[in-house]
Amino acid sequence: MRIALFGYGKMGQMIEQIALSRGHEIVAKIDENTNQIDFTTMDVAIDFSMPEAAFGNITKCLNHNIPIICGTTGWLDKYNEAIELCNSKKGAFIYASNFSLGVNIFFELNNYLAKMMKNLPEYKVSLEEIHHTQKLDAPSGTAITLAEGVIANSEYNEWKLEDDSDGALSITSKRIGNTPGTHTLLYENEVDSIEIKHTAHNREGFALGAVTAAEWIIGKRGVFSMRDVLNLG
Structure with missing residues (x-):
């Protein structure tokens, strides 16, 4: 080819x-x-x-x-x-x-978990992504895809960068060293937390x-x- x-x-x-x-x-x-x-x-x-x-x-x-x-x-x-x-x-x-093949499986897990959590509005959802300092855009495209997966399967109707006002799903973006890419979704209320995470070890x-x-x-x-x-x- x-x-x-x-x-x-x-x-x-x-x-x-x-x-x-x-x-x-x-x-x-x-x-x-x-x-x-x-x-x-x-x-x-x-x-x-x-x-x-x-x-x-x-x-x-x-x-x-x-x-x-x-x-x-x-x-x-x-x-x-x-x-x-x-x-x-x-x-x-x-x-x-x-x-990444693993990330695309992670996307499927994200959608499935969002569907499971849809009728539990007491859990607040947040998303964090960490990448290397040379990455130009924020949030990452991967984080946006994850946020869209949650929005499509929940009561959230938008995401915002480091802002959860008006009930938006907040995405936190960090740029640290040579980090290839780490994405974490957190469902949290007063009594417990549920977290799914994907960590890339290299490119x-x-x-x-x-x-x-x-x-x-x-x-x-x-x-x-x-x-x-x-x-x-």
Whole structure:
């Protein structure tokens, strides 16, 4: 499989290592906004670029009939446009706030727990995420996905960053050292607490998930998620 990498930072470099170890070829490493891209050389693209570049990269790939996997966060105000473009071009597109296989199982656990707790409003829900100091967006895309899972299955109707006013689900974001990513959901009342937590030990899990998604999407058409890749639905 011939893979183009949009974004060649730490994640891009790790994706390259994983892809090569699985017998794939990296045919492009695009780390700046350019139109000098030969789309005929690639079978699939993986984007871990910058928030301001992601939508443009997705657009270029879909316009050239290249399936694209996107793990960049912070651009989701244009997500619906990406879906519309993918469908109009009969393309293939996967966005995930986190490609880690373990995190996607964690998403399922989060949804299940939220459904169980829905009729117990005495429990207050809070969410904390910790990442490395180089992470640009806050809260993390993973934290937003977790919050949306709670909102969809509870009486909460919005989340706020470090603010639980008006009954909002509060997300606390911390940037500490080289932390790859830790997400904790806490249900708490006066008598006890229930906590679920996912801790990433390194970035390799994110890279493996992205390459796995790229392998899966070849030959498919449509907008998909990691639930489809992992057959969780």
